Structures are given as C-alpha cells and as structure tokens.
Amino acid sequence: MVKFSLYQLVWMFFVYAFMGWCAEVAFAGLRHGKFVNRGFLNGPICPIYGFGLVAVIYLLIDLKDNLLVLFLGSAVVTTVMEYITGWVLEKLFHAKWWDYTHNRFNIHGYVCLEFSLIWGFAATFIVRIIHPMVMNLINGIPHQLGTVLAYVMLGLTAVDLGATVAAICNMQKKLRLITAAAREIHEISDIIGENVSHAAINVRRRTDEARELYGALIDMGAAHRAQEKELMEKNREEERELFERIRETERDRRDAHTAAVRADMREKARAFRDNLRKKSFTYRRISRAFPDLGLDNDETDNKEKQ
Numbered sequence: 001m002v003k004f005s006l007y008q009l010v011w012m013f014f015v016y017a018f019m020g021w022c023a024e025v026a027f028a029g030l031r032h033g034k035f036v037n038r039g040f041l042n043g044p045i046c047p048i049y050g051f052g053l054v055a056v057i058y059l060l061i062d063l064k065d066n067l068l069v070l071f072l073g074s075a076v077v078t079t080v081m082e083y084i085t086g087w088v089l090e091k092l093f094h095a096k097w098w099d100y101t102h103n104r105f106n107i108h109g110y111v112c113l114e115f116s117l118i119w120g121f122a123a124t125f126i127v128r129i130i131h132p133m134v135m136n137l138i139n140g141i142p143h144q145l146g147t148v149l150a151y152v153m154l155g156l157t158a159v160d161l162g163a164t165v166a167a168i169c170n171m172q173k174k175l176r177l178i179t180a181a182a183r184e185i186h187e188i189s190d191i192i193g194e195n196v197s198h199a200a201i202n203v204r205r206r207t208d209e210a211r212e213l214y215g216a217l218i219d220m221g222a223a224h225r226a227q228e229k230e231l232m233e234k235n236r237e238e239e240r241e242l243f244e245r246i247r248e249t250e251r252d253r254r255d256a257h258t259a260a261v262r263a264d265m266r267e268k269a270r271a272f273r274d275n276l277r278k279k280s281f282t283y284r285r286i287s288r289a290f291p292d293l294g295l296d297n298d299e300t301d302n303k304e305k306q
Contacts, residue, residue, distance in 0.1 A: 007146065007150065008138055009058070010154070012053070012054050012138065014045065014050065016053040016054065019130075020046040021044050021045050021049070021193075022196050025197050026196055026197065026200040029196070029197030029198070035193050041157070041160045042163065043157065043185045044193060047157075048082065051081060053123065055081060056123045059073070064127050067124065070127060074119065075119060078119035079111050082119070083107065083110045083111045086110035086111070087110060100112035
C-alpha cells in the first residue's frame with residue numbers, strides 16, 4: 001500500500017482544495033455570467049474537495065490500474081464525504097449549504113446519483129492523470145520551505161475558519177482582529193476568483209465568436225464558389241456565341257469569295273468564247289476538240305452546214 005507522509009497529505013489537501021475552489025468559481029461564472037465566491041471559507045479553498053480527494057487517493061491509490069473499481073470506489077467515498085459534510089453543516093448552522101432535493105435519486109438532499117457519478121469520474125481522472133503531476137509539484141518544493149508554507153497556510157485557514165464561524169454565529173464583535181484578517185484573505189480570494197471566472201467567461205465568449213466567424217467564412221466560401229461557377233458558365237456561353245459568330249462570318253466570307261471567283265471565271269470564259277467566235281475556223285476546231293469548254297457547238301455546226 002502506498003504511504004504518504006503528513007507533510008505530503010497537508011500539501012495534497014491544500015492543492016486539491018484550491019483546485020476544487022477554482023472549479024466551483026469557473027462553473028458559477030459560466031452559469032451566472034459573473035464572479036461568485038463559492039467557498040465555505042473566505043480564502044480560495046473548498047475544504048470538502050481537499051478532504052474528499054485526499055481520502056480517495058489515500059484509500060484507492062493502489063487500485064488505480066483497475067478503472068471500474070477505482071470509479072466505483074471514488075463515487076462511494078466522495079458521496080459519503082459529501083453526505084457527512086452536508087449533515088454536519090446543517091446541524092451546526094441550521095441551514096443547508098447545498099440541496100439536491102429536486103434531483104432524482106437523492107438522499108435527504110445531501111447527495112444524489114447524478115453528482116455521485118460526476119464525482120466518481122472526476123476523482124478517477126484526478127487519480128490517474130492529475131495526481132502524479134501534483135506529487136511532482138509537491139516533491140519539487142524544498143522541504144524546509146514547504147514546511148514553513150504549510151504552517152502558514154494552516155494558520156491562515158484556522159483564522160479564516162474562525163472568522164467564518166464567528167460571522168455565521170454573530171460573534172464578529174468579539175473577534176474583530178480575526179474578521180479583519182479574514183476580510184483581507186477574502187479580498188485576495190476575490191482577486192484570484194475574478195481572474196479565474198473572467199478567464200472562463202472569456203474562453204466561452206471567444207469560442208462563440210470563433211464559431212460564428214467560422215460559420216460566416218463557410219457561408220462566404222459557398223457563395224463565392226456559386227458565383228464563380230455562375231461566372232464560368234456565363235463565360236463559356238459567351239465564348240460559344242463568339243465562336244459561332246466568327247464561324248458564320250468566316251463561312252459568309254468564303255461563300256462571297258467563291259461566288260466572286262465563279263463570276264470571274266464565267267466572265268473569262270465568256271470573253272474567251274467571244275474571242276474564238278471572231279476566228280470561226282479556230283473556234284470550230286477547238287469547240288469540236290474540247291466540247292467541255294462550253295462553246296456553242298450547235299451554232300458552229302449550223303454555220304458550217306450553211
């Protein structure tokens with residue numbers, strides 16, 4: 001069984017409590033569109049996340065290679081932790097800090113099946129993926145410095161817890177110094193939380209803008225392709241019409257040239273016959289020898305008979 005030192009457990013608690021607080025702030029920012037400090041304490045931590053994940057890791061780290069058992073065990077451990085925390089807070093402060101009464105398959109409003117499954121998946125992911133990186137981070141802190149920081153964070157958390165309990169129980173007057181310290185911690189918490197919340201909101205806004213821009217680009221590309229296709233078809237039609245006009249013009253020109261050549265040939269043939277008629281003997285001889293010349297043979301024969 002994997003063992004952890006008290007030093008490592010304390011650091012694991014604060015790291016996962018801070019990560020859980022960031023997740024709550026980001027979720028609230030996306031849901032409400034503004035920063036909401038969802039922590040029980042004034043500082044930027046959610047202790048239930050710290051205790052829950054430390055319990056899951058401590059009890060189930062040896063089962064990390066069996067996903068089904070790790071998931072079921074994580075769901076059970078986180079559900080038990082959430083139920084106990086909700087019950088204790090209600091008994092101490094006579095108010096429910098969260099209520100799943102309207103969710104299906106809930107138990108006294110403290111837990112419900114939907115969130116138990118979500119915690120199971122989240123804890124499984126953290127044990128398999130996130131926890132090794134967290135341990136590398138913790139082990140990378142010089143031990144002496146890490147010990148001092150752990151004591152400081154424990155002290156601030158104790159002060160914050162005292163101020164929170166005092167505020168809830170209307171004991172602020174007796175604990176002014178603690179409340180002032182808690183207010184400063186809360187201001188720091190708000191600064192960090194606003195950055196986390198604004199970052200989540202900006203990511204969603206930019207994602208929506210990018211999606212809209214991508215859709216506009218797709219529509220523009222489709223319209224451009226349609227216009228290009230229409231223009232190409234129009235150009236082809238104009239080219240065909242131009243080719244037909246050129247071909248008709250060329251055909252008319254050839255016909256006119258042929259007609260002119262034929263007319264010229266007929267004129268030359270007529271001149272040739274006229275010239276031959278002036279010389280009757282030669283005309284008759286050539287007319288008989290070359291009848292295809294189109295000479296008037298009948299007229300020549302008649303003259304000879306006379």
